[in-house]
Amino acid sequence: AVTFASGEFTPLLIAARDGHIASVKLLVEAGADVDALAADGKNALGLAIFNGSYDIADYLVDAGSDVNQADAQNFTPLFWAVDRRNMETAPNFPWVVTEDPLPLIEKLLEHGADPNWIVNNTPRARMRGGSPRIVFATALMRAAFSADLELVKLLLAHGADPNIKSSDNESTLAAAAGLGWVAGFHKDRPRADRLEIVKILIDMGLDVNWQDNYGISPLMVAGNLGDIPIIQYLIDHGARSL
Numbered sequence: 001a002v003t004f005a006s007g008e009f010t011p012l013l014i015a016a017r018d019g020h021i022a023s024v025k026l027l028v029e030a031g032a033d034v035d036a037l038a039a040d041g042k043n044a045l046g047l048a049i050f051n052g053s054y055d056i057a058d059y060l061v062d063a064g065s066d067v068n069q070a071d072a073q074n075f076t077p078l079f080w081a082v083d084r085r086n087m088e089t090a091p092n093f094p095w096v097v098t099e100d101p102l103p104l105i106e107k108l109l110e111h112g113a114d115p116n117w118i119v120n121n122t123p124r125a126r127m128r129g130g131s132p133r134i135v136f137a138t139a140l141m142r143a144a145f146s147a148d149l150e151l152v153k154l155l156l157a158h159g160a161d162p163n164i165k166s167s168d169n170e171s172t173l174a175a176a177a178g179l180g181w182v183a184g185f186h187k188d189r190p191r192a193d194r195l196e197i198v199k200i201l202i203d204m205g206l207d208v209n210w211q212d213n214y215g216i217s218p219l220m221v222a223g224n225l226g227d228i229p230i231i232q233y234l235i236d237h238g239a240r241s242l
Helices: 011-018 023-027 044-048 052-063 076-087 102-110 137-147 149-157 171-175 191-203 220-225 228-237
Strands: none
Touching: 011 023, 011 044, 023 052, 023 228, 044 052, 044 076, 052 076, 052 102, 076 102, 076 137, 076 149, 102 149, 137 149, 137 171, 149 191, 171 191, 191 228, 220 228
């Protein structure tokens, strides 16, 4: 049998990366290691999701690929799928933002993907001028940030913990209020959905006056965006305006 060194691209990794599902199936059936790792720590499942090949990812989950294999940035397949669902643009591979990975996300969760896995930093595609706008600690925070109400509910139903903070002590509530939001970099959704997520999180007991390491509170975030309904809701639920 042919063996490959750790971090060396295998035929399966290449096929998964490049979106060739027939090749992927043939290689897996021939005994290819579904959890061989690329140099950046991604397995074939992670590469498929990163490149928007959700049909391949679905197949690899069924083939037993590790749904919690984190890459060098500590991003898991679940986190990448959540991120891809909420990208605004992807000029080099537009199918990533036109195909919806929500069924795949649900499948990952059903197969044991950890919704509370904490990532290290922000995906480069979500940076501006090389600086992260927010450290998306978890898949839930990433979904809340993009006002993805459907996905927030799904993650919570599968045990996502809204109390986890980022390395800068940013809260999921602040993310839901739009911390770091820049139009055009993230998929825009109805403000009513953002407000509904804020309501859900407050009902779950999140602190409306929590401040991150820079002294930023959810009310300050909403004020910066001029989101009157969220500002009013936060004030009505005890947010301090002074």
